Amino acid sequence: MTTDTPARLLQLLSLLQTPREWPGGELAERLGVSRRTVRRDIDRLRELGYPVQASMGADGGYRLVAGKALPPLVLDDEEAVAIAVGLRAGAGHAVEGVDEASVRALAKLEQVLPSRLRHRVTTLQAATTPLTSGDGPSIAPETLTVMASTVAGHERLRFAYRAKDGTGSRRLTEPYRLVSTGRRWYLVAYDLDRDDWRTFRVDRVTSPFATGARFTPRELPTGDAAEYLRRSIRHHRETYDFTVTFAAPAEDVAARVPAWLGAPEPLGPDRCRLRATTGDPVEWLAVRLAMLGWDFTVHEPAELAACVRELGGRLSRAGGG
Structure with missing residues (x-):
């Protein structure tokens, strides 16, 4: 019998988060309490914001349903390890769709993982190799979680940085946002030593350290981290403009292309144009472009159009066409 009320509530919540309906008698037996105590505990969970639904009948049942807000979850050891491993695998490669929110979730989870589970996650991660990965370089998930924590907490971040030419330096920054382009992660931050805004490729960052010093966030010149990164890349790299039309609605294309490329321009209900710099x-x-899944036409530059034609011919020959 579980006599400690908080412990019993957590055990009850863990049972209810299994996607099934629990008869009141079975819950009482599992918890070692009376059905009346189960009903009181259900009321306590409801007061805490958990949407528990009761069914009528001789042995009325209970189940957790979707509510207006996400309540705290109770995970067992195996579930916590599975989620942490999945988030670490996604964070380690700049996979499109695995953005800063996923990294923040990983940071929160790893912060509360018991040492025994953290060791299991690290061991499993080190012992496995993915068959496929993103196009960009691998990144230690710990680097992303430290950065995400300092972004969320408005905490100054110190790290070692290797420039494109191999030159090393130490940076003290006020981190603003993490931005994923689908291939790489970038940190947009205010560099205190250079007294200016900078973007840093996360795969070139080592030894990130949260200093504990809080700061008031500055106003980013562009107001948007993705736009600032796009302008920074255009300024520092040899770039080119391209124009492509898609046989698809603009909102569908916008959901699949990186935000820093800009928003597609609608040309009708099922056609849009994307002008961007890369x-x-x-x-x-x-x-x-081919992997987006829609028919498209390249208008410029000529080099991109020629490359698409060559790719199309190669794929057609590979398929026996």
């Missing part, structure tokens, strides 16, 4: 190789961009 420094990515035309070969990579051709493959990326």
